[in-house]
Amino acid sequence: MRTRAASSKPTIRDVAAEAGVSIATVSRALNGRAPIASETAKKVQAAVQALGFRANRTGRELRAGTSRTVGVLVPSLANPVFAESVAGIQDAAREAGWSVLIASSAYEAERENQAIEHLLSHRVGGLVLTVADADRSATLDGLDREGMPYVLVYNQPDRADRSSATIDNIAAGRDATRALIAAGRTRLAMVAGRFAASDRSKQRYRGFGEALAEAGLSQVALIELGFDAPEVDGPTRRLLTGPDRPTGLFCSTDLLALRVMALLREAGLRVPDDVAIVGFDGIPVGRLTAPSLATIAQPSHEMGRRAFLHLLARIEGAAPERILLPYELRPGGSLPPGR
Amino acid sequence: MRTRAASSKPTIRDVAAEAGVSIATVSRALNGRAPIASETAKKVQAAVQALGFRANRTGRELRAGTSRTVGVLVPSLANPVFAESVAGIQDAAREAGWSVLIASSAYEAERENQAIEHLLSHRVGGLVLTVADADRSATLDGLDREGMPYVLVYNQPDRADRSSATIDNIAAGRDATRALIAAGRTRLAMVAGRFAASDRSKQRYRGFGEALAEAGLSQVALIELGFDAPEVDGPTRRLLTGPDRPTGLFCSTDLLALRVMALLREAGLRVPDDVAIVGFDGIPVGRLTAPSLATIAQPSHEMGRRAFLHLLARIEGAAPERILLPYELRPGGSLPPGR
DNA sequence: TTGTAGGCGTTATCAG
DNA sequence: CTGATAACGCCTACAA
Numbered sequence: 001m002r003t004r005a006a007s008s009k010p011t012i013r014d015v016a017a018e019a020g021v022s023i024a025t026v027s028r029a030l031n032g033r034a035p036i037a038s039e040t041a042k043k044v045q046a047a048v049q050a051l052g053f054r055a056n057r058t059g060r061e062l063r064a065g066t067s068r069t070v071g072v073l074v075p076s077l078a079n080p081v082f083a084e085s086v087a088g089i090q091d092a093a094r095e096a097g098w099s100v101l102i103a104s105s106a107y108e109a110e111r112e113n114q115a116i117e118h119l120l121s122h123r124v125g126g127l128v129l130t131v132a133d134a135d136r137s138a139t140l141d142g143l144d145r146e147g148m149p150y151v152l153v154y155n156q157p158d159r160a161d162r163s164s165a166t167i168d169n170i171a172a173g174r175d176a177t178r179a180l181i182a183a184g185r186t187r188l189a190m191v192a193g194r195f196a197a198s199d200r201s202k203q204r205y206r207g208f209g210e211a212l213a214e215a216g217l218s219q220v221a222l223i224e225l226g227f228d229a230p231e232v233d234g235p236t237r238r239l240l241t242g243p244d245r246p247t248g249l250f251c252s253t254d255l256l257a258l259r260v261m262a263l264l265r266e267a268g269l270r271v272p273d274d275v276a277i278v279g280f281d282g283i284p285v286g287r288l289t290a291p292s293l294a295t296i297a298q299p300s301h302e303m304g305r306r307a308f309l310h311l312l313a314r315i316e317g318a319a320p321e322r323i324l325l326p327y328e329l330r331p332g333g334s335l336p337p338g339r
Numbered sequence: 340m341r342t343r344a345a346s347s348k349p350t351i352r353d354v355a356a357e358a359g360v361s362i363a364t365v366s367r368a369l370n371g372r373a374p375i376a377s378e379t380a381k382k383v384q385a386a387v388q389a390l391g392f393r394a395n396r397t398g399r400e401l402r403a404g405t406s407r408t409v410g411v412l413v414p415s416l417a418n419p420v421f422a423e424s425v426a427g428i429q430d431a432a433r434e435a436g437w438s439v440l441i442a443s444s445a446y447e448a449e450r451e452n453q454a455i456e457h458l459l460s461h462r463v464g465g466l467v468l469t470v471a472d473a474d475r476s477a478t479l480d481g482l483d484r485e486g487m488p489y490v491l492v493y494n495q496p497d498r499a500d501r502s503s504a505t506i507d508n509i510a511a512g513r514d515a516t517r518a519l520i521a522a523g524r525t526r527l528a529m530v531a532g533r534f535a536a537s538d539r540s541k542q543r544y545r546g547f548g549e550a551l552a553e554a555g556l557s558q559v560a561l562i563e564l565g566f567d568a569p570e571v572d573g574p575t576r577r578l579l580t581g582p583d584r585p586t587g588l589f590c591s592t593d594l595l596a597l598r599v600m601a602l603l604r605e606a607g608l609r610v611p612d613d614v615a616i617v618g619f620d621g622i623p624v625g626r627l628t629a630p631s632l633a634t635i636a637q638p639s640h641e642m643g644r645r646a647f648l649h650l651l652a653r654i655e656g657a658a659p660e661r662i663l664l665p666y667e668l669r670p671g672g673s674l675p676p677g678r
Numbered sequence: 679t680t681g682t683a684g685g686c687g688t689t690a691t692c693a694g
Numbered sequence: 695c696t697g698a699t700a701a702c703g704c705c706t707a708c709a710a
């Protein structure tokens with residue numbers, strides 16, 4: 001029986017020696033894929049216990065050529081909506097015995113690429129991601145070229161060959177806007193972060209425009225706030241609070257909606273009396289503010305969960321699928337009930 | 340020159356063949372640790388480009404016996420404060436060329452253990468974690484036994500042998516409470532989630548008690564709300580809103596504080612007129628509510644960052660360190676200025 | 679400066 | 695049912 005340095009971890013070889021069997025038997029006993037005498041299995045278990053053996057995934061992965069690890073890329077963990085989808089991915093992964101390797105893009109295309117490159121170097125089994133623009137993304141093109149399976153979350157691609165788990169952003173944008181119109185608001189605008197960095201925003205804007213059109217309203221204003229900077233520049237501020245200000249706002253995310261509510265409050269405007277607001281995402285804090293935030297509630301956790309499960313299917317060879325989950329217009333004090 | 344299936348990824352061997360050198364040379368050229376003729380280096384680079392080669396970390400890790408991957412364990416990603424620290428860890432890890440493997444415990448000791456076990460099976464280089472109780476944790480005992488380096492975040496252990504990056508929770512709890520007292524509030528209570536699941540809460544409670552004592556106030560009420568359930572039971576509700584209700588509340592987290600504010604509002608009480616509130620964490624949304632939330636602002640991102648950097652040091656053999664970062668009592672509308 | 683070769687821990691194949 | 699052995703991709707003595 002080989003002796004080992006105390007510092008180094010026991011390997012399958014040590015277990016074999018301890019149990020008095022071959023390493024092949026240990027491997028089989030551990031993975032339970034092959035027939036094993038229950039007597040032998042018991043000996044192996046005992047040896048595992050005695051040595052505190054823990055299988056080294058690295059060895060397994062090298063052998064297998066792939067890992068039961070999913071790479072996850074989100075724009076930012078600071079936005080609770082993304083953190084929530086990661087939690088969903090994580091829960092599903094844990095149940096399936098998979099691990100989660102995480103990276104974030106900070107909404108930048110270059111970081112997006114670097115992060116993916118990094119995740120791929122780990123030979124992840126697949127990826128779950130949220131990218132800037134799902135239909136034209138060099139990153140995704142690269143993945144397609146390599147045959148690396150992935151599923152998008154939040155992104156809602158037009159292309160049928162790109163798997164996704166999301167809600168219908170256009171319809172949701174339309175519903176949010178209709179709700180504002182139903183509440184009697186006619187001077188409407190949409191507020192987005194950085195339009196260029198979010199295909200979702202564009203889709204929501206399209207729904208916004210459609211709802212305006214069907215109501216015969218022509219004005220389709222778009223106000224960009226940017227993601228990080230809490231400061232809003234003068235012109236933008238005037239757009240929101242000046243004499244021609246909108247009486248209803250559809251915000252592309254809840255975080256933006258909360259920022260806008262704070263900004264309006266500072267300017268002495270009242271929500272919803274002066275300005276009605278509908279957000280998008282359904283982050284939990286939206287229920288706690290005063291007034292509470294009316295919003296399009298996405299099932300973020302479930303989206304992450306479903307994305308992971310579909311990823312497993314893709315890895316097994318299933319065809320791409322665009323999973324559309326139900327959303328809900330969650331009422332809130334920021335949007336008074338229809339007249 | 341060997342041919343390869345198109346589906347399988349190029350290895351160092353393919354690069355060697357393409358460049359007309361040995362695999363050892365390729366390895367050296369890639370890692371730049373050994374002297375290489377610039378001519379050779381160029382050939383290797385060209386081959387790498389031509390083949391789209393990406394080094395397989397699994398092979399490297401197996402060989403090295405360790406991975407440049409940090410395991411991260413947090414109670415939940417749903418609380419922005421933890422998500423923020425993860426973002427900090429991640430940023431630092433990315434800069435150092437490390438990867439981040441993530442898991443969460445859902446505030447449950449058993450899950451905590453399973454998650455760690457899982458992370459260890461990846462042969463992570465070290466861990467950054469937030470546990471229920473840093474001074475008595477079977478999980479941490481196990482890590483100590485194995486000599487696996489780790490650094491705690493948010494936890495503030497008494498034991499000097501456990502590395503951490505945190506703020507001084509006792510002092511912060513004291514400062515928050517002093518601020519309530521300075522605002523003229525004398526009937527005070529502290530609100531926590533699940534006390535048992537958070538050593539931080541206990542430390543903050545201690546600071547709360549100390550501030551009361553030094554002001555000659557005797558009542559040291561503690562109100563537990565639980566983490567998830569948005570519903571609050573009748574007795575607890577009466578404690579907060581009944582005739583003997585506190586006029587000042589110190590909440591153990593901002594999320595709790597926001598829940599309490601909503602609850603008080605429902606009950607027809609005004610913040611801060613009827614009840615002043617100070618939270619803890621400094622999550623960004625706290626600035627956006629009406630009234631805004633006075634709180635102890637922790638440098639969560641920086642804490643994650645520092646924790647990771649200290650972990651690297653620990654891995655290199657540095658001694659454990661309890662890093663104490665500065666916090667700030669951030670004023671807000673929920674706490675009127677002192678009389 | 680470069681090449682050869684062995685082995686990291688695991689699983690799968692092929693014999694017994 | 696079990697054992698011996700050959701990879702998986704990479705790095706690093708040791709030789710040249």
